Amino acid sequence: MDITKEIFGETDQQSVYAFTMKNDHGMEITCLNYGCIITKILAPDSEGRLENVVLGFDSLEEYRNHSPYFGAVVGRVAGRIKGGSFIIEGRNYVLPKNENGNHLHGGFKGFNNVIWEAKVLEKENEGSVQFTYLSPDGEEGYPGNVQISVTYTLTNTNELVISYKGKSDQKTLLNLTNHTYFNLSGNLRRKITDHSLKIKSDSILELNEQLLPTGEIKSVEGTPFNFQHARIVRDGIESDHPQILLAGNGYDHPFLLNTNHDKEIVLWDEESGRSLTIETDEPGVVLYTGNQLDGHFKIRGVLSNPHLGLCLETQGLPDAIHHPHFPSIILDKDEQYSSVTTYQFGTL
Known part of the structure; x- marks a missing residue:
């Protein structure tokens, strides 16, 4: 296992560093101390070719601007x-209120900034x-001084483990996730519309026009949201289901997971042969297909x-503070x- 550190940029007179972890099989993960951003994941295809399978930039300015x-x-x-x-x-x-009169992803100065x-x-x-x-207490309006730690671990079995921990000196809200956009075709060769996806979930949260949960929990049976058996992402994106149209011709929906740490989310790309298996202890996952x-x-x-990448955001349910159930x-x-999500990269 090899870990290197280099300067990536500077903001507010502070240095931003890129850390690259490389395992014994050549798989690499690069992340920044700015926003804990994962900029690259080099994963092998079915022929052993290592290519980047996430969306990201090569400069800090691009992250800040786009x-x-x-x-x-x-x-x-x-x-x-x-x-x-x-x-x-x-x-x-x-x-x-940083999106349509609502608060999104921690506000203007969220943890990503x-x-x-x-x-x-190293082990x-x-x-x-x-x-x-x-x-600090009051940051973006939230109560409590909250100490957060996020640990990215790369193993020699091509697994990325993300561990989140937090503690507050006042009662507050906390619900963290990682917002990586995946594209298993490699180096953005194709869109994610022909990726296959399986999610062990029999229900989703219905959304309103502002993409907020209505509070209604809907069955996935007979809908484009049924990923209990693998289906092509394109099937849903091209459907005329009202919830798909509402989200901008794609998915941006919370799925309630039926099980945890049980290969509950599996994504793969037939052409490259790459697969990604996600396990978590969170109650839900937001599937977002880059519609915006x-x-x-x-x-x-x-x-x-649109649809150049997709997110699988393991987390507590959105707007849970307004929905007691x-x-x-x-x-x-x-x-x-405490929360742990693992990402196992493999091949078909």
Whole structure:
């Protein structure tokens, strides 16, 4: 296992570093101490060819100017919070409204836009980069001083493990995820429309016109949201299902997982032979098929367009604070927040 560190850029008079972990089989993961951004994952295809399977940039300026959360950790709360406010113990907390009158992915200064402390950890068959950040009381309107750690670990079995931990000195909200856009074709050779996907989920959250959960939990049976048996992503994107049209001709929906750490999410690309198996202890995963990507910037020479990548954001359910029947995302004072998601890269 080899881990290197190099300067990636500078912001607010602070250096941004890129850390590259390379395992004994040549698989590489590069991540930044800015936003915990994963910029590259070089994974083998069925012929052993290593190519990048995530969307990202080669400069900090591009991340700051164009990135729709490429590869970043988002928080304090992933997803949307209706009206940019919530109530805990009778007190109303007002958050920045950074999308259509709602609060999205932690606000203007979410975890994706801050410098994290970074430490390299090495063991015999794995290497890790541990990022830590103290989010002060009142940051983006949230209560509590929250100490966060996010650890990326690459193993010699071509597995990426993301471990999240957090603790607050006040009752607050916390719901973290990683917002990597995957494309298993390699080096953005093709869109993700012909990727196959399987999700062990029999229900989704219905969304309204602002892409906020209505509170209704809908069965996937007989709909383009039924991934209990593998299906081509294109099938749903090209359907006329009202929820698909609502999200901009694609998916942007939370799926409730039936099981955990049981190969509950599997994505693969038949042509390259690459596969990705995701396991998590979170109750849900948001499938987003890059519907809002447009052509006003390039991603390493490739014009950004809808469906160039897809996200599988393991997390608590969006806007859970306004829906008591959803699993709670409230973190009590001195309670330990902990979440683990693994990404196993393989071949068919």
